[in-house]
Amino acid sequence: MRKIFYVDLAMCGGDNLPEDFDLEEFCEVLQGKVAAEIEIVPVTESDHNAQNRDRTLVSDAVFHEAIGEYYHR
Numbered sequence: 001m002r003k004i005f006y007v008d009l010a011m012c013g014g015d016n017l018p019e020d021f022d023l024e025e026f027c028e029v030l031q032g033k034v035a036a037e038i039e040i041v042p043v044t045e046s047d048h049n050a051q052n053r054d055r056t057l058v059s060d061a062v063f064h065e066a067i068g069e070y071y072h073r
Contacts, residue, residue, distance in 0.1 A: 005034070
């Protein structure tokens with residue numbers, strides 16, 4: 001059974017993000033760092049926030065590693 005982990009811009013830095021930050025591309029990077037049964041889903045609608053029932057699906061360390069990898073591509 002796949003587990004879904006939602007990601008929004010606020011989780012990635014919000015207003016501090018560069019203009020060329022692409023949430024969908026970042027989510028692809030993050031997807032490559034998590035277990036196969038976890039699906040990373042970008043929340044691209046500005047009036048919706050990511051709501052995750054289990055925040056432990058993606059550790060802070062893995063999330064920040066993906067951010068670093070995304071910025072250095």
